[in-house]
Amino acid sequence: MSMHGGGMGPPGARPAVARGGGMRGRISSADEAAQRAENAEAPKIPHLLRRIAELFRPHRAALTVVVVLVLVGAALSVIPPLLTQRAFDDALFPTDGSGDIGEPNLTALSWIVGAMIAVFVVSALLGVWQTFLTATIGNRVMGAMRVRLFSHLQSMELSFFTRTKTGVIQSRLQNDVGGVASVLTNTVSSVLGNTVTVISAFVAMLLLNWQLTLIALVLMPFMVIAQRRVGQVRARIAAKTQESLSEMTAITQETLSVSGILLSKSFTRQKSEIERYADENRNQISLQVRQQMSGQWFFAMVSIFMSSIPAIVYLVSGWLITGGVSGITAGTIVAFTTVQARLLFPLMGLMRVALDLQTSSALFARIFEYLDLKPAITDGPDAREVPAGADAAGEPSLGRVEFDHVSFRYPDADADQRPTLDDVSFTIEPGQFAAFVGPSGAGKTTVSYLVPRLYEASSGTVRFAGVDVRDLSQESLMSHIGIVSQETYLFHASIAENLRYAKPDATDAELEAAARAANIHETIASFPEGYDTVVGERGYRLSGGEKQRIAIARVLLKDPAVLVLDEATSALDTISERVVQAALDDASRGRTTIAIAHRLSTVVAADVIFVIVAGRIAERGTHAELIEAGGVYASLYRQQAERPEVATR
Template identity: 35%
Template structure:
């Protein structure tokens, strides 16, 4: 099984300690913000415990006069000797604790938010950088919506945990330890009753985490599926409307959404058990504390195994601190919930980043500095790794510097694949491709692609202005150079007629322009880059005959001094090529000039007759092969 076949979710299952990796690999540079958040979280929770303790001590010392005024860690010399002085001193301590507690909470939120957002930013950008460098076969095998889900939804879930839940988890630990210390300081015997629920809650949480982990992995996967369905439908809304298939697509979205709903509902049902369960445990602790402490006070003597004195101030401290535990302990369910959600997202992210790029520069690769333009294909074979099906076999030809090579043949014959192997969008599985005598695999990928201009049959424009799209890849180009490139591509006239000329925004994927206009902008972009090697993959497929003539006139000038590969179904585009290669079923079946191939009366001649409308003159063999290919394409589309 190839790396490309492996799904990020499957790879994520083998990722060990994903949250630990998240901190060590992305949190190191920002650990100071996390430490500030940690310290201020401890400070905020500690200060929140001060008022209940001071209140209980004041009740015994100031109001009931049962005990001397004493607080842990507070020097006795600071305590006023008079009752009224102790009263106002208590007020001051509680006020100071509340003010500094508010400041600590502000610092905690700010620092942890900054830490979490910086980590999220670095995870998202590094994941995108890694993904962008994966080979084209990876993108052929994976859905765009699924990848968007990893880049967007999963990174956002990491931020939610690091931001809110991490602080809550820290405060919960501090709270339990702090309350436990205070209660044991005040009355160890009753503290055992109050805190007995803590180990039970820990076991309950452990059980919940083991059950919920698998649910969140399924949820993340179904989110990717749903995003893919929505993205496909929004991108294809014109097809949906013209085909009148709104109800069909409604049903497909409903099914994908319901799949997500069912998986999400399973996790929610677990939460419906866990959260009330924790709330019940804390309520039991509160009631048990009230009963035991209340009976102790009412009977004015120890009960059960208790011994010693117990005051109303003690009961106030116990009840207030027990009540303080109720909300954080019930919030622990959300902490665990977010943690498992973030862990599932981390697994998907690290699973994606464990897929190695298949096409990289070898350690001893050399830079391609200058290009004469000779390209040799020598016994080239190619097959996709996922199914091993042969696409090209023993493709051998040479393009001399400045020569134009036309590639023709039926749909699916392998013409585009031949050209995509040159810039190493895919790598050959046999044979080699050489540029000026050097195997392309011995050149750095970046320098190789810098010298190749590629205009694909699926024209893509970025959401931006016309000028930005033409300048793309040649970012330091001057305005005059951009206009010259547009004129060469026969685009200048229609661009100047747009509402804002070259500053007109083209919309997502260039939807505000016609197919022909997008094609000419794409050609202008390639002209501006001025590459030594040029690949035109159906570059005039989306234009009318008149526009094709204008573009062809410009392309003739463009291709004069550079090696050019032209893939075309419209044979008029390659009629003047120095060499025309006919490709069928991944193999070269004939080569020559236009006149030579017509004289051979082979595949090229039949393709020419089809375009000339001479259907009756086609060979029987060509018609039978065309029927076979059409049937095969229908079967493949059905299986997909």
């Protein structure tokens, strides 16, 4: 659909892409800096942790199994240190009643070693199973979140996409959702496993010796406080990092598309675009390094402290033994240091998870910010299908389009600007060919947006088949409307695949019939691969006239009751225009047609012509009637007759 046709935006409004700093329009550095600062601040989402937890609700059964595996694995992890104590005190250095050390008990030692190996084997097997389950759950949650976000974006109104860069949207789907992947995959098992392991280890340490346990606990409160502050810093850096990734994605999407490459080459701006990308890349590298390094000193200090505990234990044990404290044996000391060593990794793991959660909260907030967007145009609770029968007078209603005192102002228009459409009323009967003409910016294209409810009328009523479009389901309404725009969009796929976008189950015979009706079959047949010919990105391997006729064939395959032609021939040369116009004339037969006219010569046969000036219908009638009236239409037609290059866009 044309983004620059008459009335696409309010007068004086900048194109949406200009706000994003894209190639086709740059914002000022001050505006860009302000936008970056706004984007880098993570939105405040209420009940964020609860909403993250709800993502796992469909996987409760699997999560229960994971919890059991984690608990069993954590319990098993404490057994080897206790067995180590028994190995030392009961098997390697057994003592008799008098306290003398006897010969090693090899039988007992064999049983203890066998039990330790069995525990290791069972723990390893449970770990593999647990990893499989957590990876499956995490990736399914991430996939469901990505599909949910994509589905929600599909429901957003057209104005959302005209004011948001495509690259930013892509970044939310790819970078932000991908950025929380490890948290979704590992958080549950890591938190549960490490928590249970830490608690079990502390219990085991208390059982071994409570005095030595105090040494491992003394600095815990300080580490928790430090971890929280580090997490806050990392969260801020993460938000800035994702905003930078969004900008890089937007630059890539804009500059490496076919249109972007053609534009940069035609203006010899490749170097400036490379430098723009390189600047953002340097910013991204700096942020990534800062994110990686934030907290490293904290973890280094934690590691030094935890690694130093065994040496401190040896020293304290010596003091306690010298002081006559009983119950401290070689087995106790070895077992205690073993438990403490096993405590290091789960404890640091818990702290890292806490940091990851704080960091990822910014990404989750950005994702939920999009999920919380409310579409401006939604189906009502009693939305119904488009009626296919006759009206109260017995006349066929399907194909009738009515505007009843309709006014419209674009959402981002200034309050003091005039409405794009102002109190517009008209009726187009089923099967009529109606044309809308007028100066640039008069509001012609806006009419074509309000009929399929791509935008909502600010006031008044738009009716389709005699029913207010707000009372119809959007899917049913759009299924009866076909649109052929000036800027034809074709996918990077074969001609057949592009045609079947309108009707996925269409047969080859139906494709050929639609192509013949659009005067493009012979051209397609002349290609070496026929309907399997790949058209290239946006159809750049085809001429403008060929693309337009394929677009017409695609609409004919849909077979809509109402056909909207949005300046469908304005960008074509004279020869291509004649061929395409002939196809459009054939496509218009037997259906209501609304044409946004670029060249007035294409609508002289229209049943009714509406002349829009400054958002109002200034004149209406047939070509002959308007010429005879000698008003705006007659003046425009005379200008084009004298100067064919003059266009009313």
